[in-house]
Amino acid sequence: IGSERSELIPLLLAYQDEFGYVSEFAMQYIADQLKIPANEVYGVATFFHFINKKPKGKFIIRLSRDMSSIMKGAKSVARQLRNDLGIRFGETTPDGMFTLEWTSCIGMNYQAPAMMVNNEVFSNLTPPMVHRIIEECRQEARTRRPTVGNVGETFSSILSYSSHAPNSALTRAVEEMTPVDVASELTVSGLKGRGGAGFPTGVKWSLAAKAEGDVKYIICNADEGEPGTFKDRVLLGKYADLVFEGMTLAGYAVGAREGIVYLRYEYTHLRPHLEAVLEARRQANLLGENILGKDGFSFDIRIHMGAGAYVCGEETALIESLEGRRGEPRNRPPYPVEKGLHGRPTVVNNVETLATASCIIARGVNWFTSIGTERSKGFKLFSVSGDCARPGVYELPWGMTVRQLLELVDGVGAKAVQVGGYTGELVPESQFDRVMGYEDLGIGGSIIVYGKGRDMLEVAENYLEFFVEESCGQCTGCRIGNQKLLDGVRLLQKGTCSNRYLNDLIGLSHSIKTTSKCGLGQASPNVFIAINEHFKEEIMARPVLAA
């Protein structure tokens, strides 16, 4: 057992792997070893969805309930699961074989509905398939855990990532460029963070390079939890080398020796592949000491598993959890580039940002700036799901309209598109000529298409259930306000909401946005505001009390 607080979450997960759950006795034992109060260990353990605090079944079945899954039949799959297992969601079978749970998006939206059985992923589910999987588990359980899974890709138009020689960016950097050159070239390229916040990557690297500190860190944010997003999973599965190369470039530019991939728990199935790629890079002297023969340039990467908390996608929350704390966003400033992990200058970049940085250094600024628009340079990966004939990951230049994207994915006839995941914008048909780019819809990349027959109150209910579940609870508006909005949506569904109360809830939406500390609370009311703005007739078609 380790002795550093930052080992707390890996220790909790290791205990769970061994014993199936983390008992209070185990928490006390870990607390004693790490010399931290037991209540803090309990506070961390109870924060994360995938740390089991009580015994669960040998097979934990987690069915994704994001909107794409619901639209593609998750409810009929859920019925089949309940019937086959004879239990409700949240319960364990009396023989201790199965636990049945809902979970939020597991990054399989274009192959929805999807579920995890322990760490295996099953997608494109139908009720007969689910029945078969349960039977297989029952039979195989006597001898081994299930090994079947079908995480395949049905599409891909990712071109830029494979169109230059492997590791040419890193070779160019160490042979021709100083660390300052690397950050400067990215600044000139106009690359902005692809996770959604859109901060200029070169500027971030420069700030971290200039920040004082003998120890610095590069973190790859692979906690892809925004519902509807799965492009980072595809990148890590197909182009992990490029992502690690981007981290190494960042290490070179910033002067960091350590890189950490913060991998979401739902992507545990990717870990063996990623570890193998890292090892191959060490063997090729692309990681380790004196990389590619460059004296003094040393950098290595390790993988840290998340434990299931959407809010840890926010960089300061991610850092908190890396330090062994609850993943609660910090006040800023100071920013991570000055005081991040363990108080040291830290760069946190999204998976796609790092892979794109490699492409730019390999192929040059002019190539990148010739694509896109004035304020949005280059290309972007879009994860497309929902009511369209061709869902998948698309690599497209910035500047396309929502309408053009819909034509490409055959989502013609949609009534609305969720652009940028649940925290993005619900764009109605009348606004399909809006542009995807930082001029207008600067987004993280999740696109969910809603066809004509979709009930927008069901959409709002689904989003708000997610936000209520995922709020870290620090801000009163976010913690209580989102629950009030969810209650309001349910009153509207039942036709028992008054006009006055509806207006109060719209007012509440705006105050949640302004009083919340992080992006979750700042964006969670967007859907409530949007359905009232764009789908008022649909809402009013149900009875609304006058007073």
Ligand code: SF4
């Ligand atoms: Fe936590 Fe919500 Fe506040 Fe973000 S806005 S810090 S998730 S309570």
